[in-house]
Amino acid sequence: SQQGEEDPQALSIQEGENATMNCSYKTSINNLQWYRQNSGRGLVHLILIRSNEREKHSGRLRVTLDTSKKSSSLLITASRAADTASYFCATDSSYKLIFGSGTRLLVRP
């Protein structure tokens, strides 16, 4: 079973626009992570936010976490065609990470 569920499942935007993806989860967490996957390749870690943090930034990425609502969002600002990929949230559970089903982002040049 998957702990996190991303929304929307797919997102298509124009280059230069911002992209927002949301993640909801079910149980308490120590941290929440976001990963990126180019088509059929391995996952790359983007950012980790701990349960006692509310917001975190890394370059063009901004992640928020609301533990009361059990939700997180990933914002990519000033998107580029190279940002086209699938994005997954992952929550920790007993030494392992549980991934959601992902948001497929298409950035049109």
Added chain:
Amino acid sequence: DAGVTQSPTHLIKTRGQQVTLRCSPKSGHDTVSWYQQALGQGPQFIFQYYEEEERQRGNFPDRFSGHQFPNYSSELNVNALLLGDSALYLCASSLGANTGELFFGEGSRLTVL
């Protein structure tokens, strides 16, 4: 500094056969986790190895087994292959017992005919 390496990258098997996938973790890492990713889905946790022992296991049948060697490399074995085992198998390495950042390999694409 070598990252996580997996082999083979692609393979085709027929139903009933057995397959072994291999993974070398990132230098300095001692924990290896295996994930199965079906097309269009998120990765599903299979199991995790730490200090040569299976520490955690996901909801996968006993046909899926693994091993970790003293050099921390790992193998995933799947017996009696089913069509539904067709997927991208991802290996991820990390350090110790924490659930911090995972470093993934590029995966092994298994097709079962």
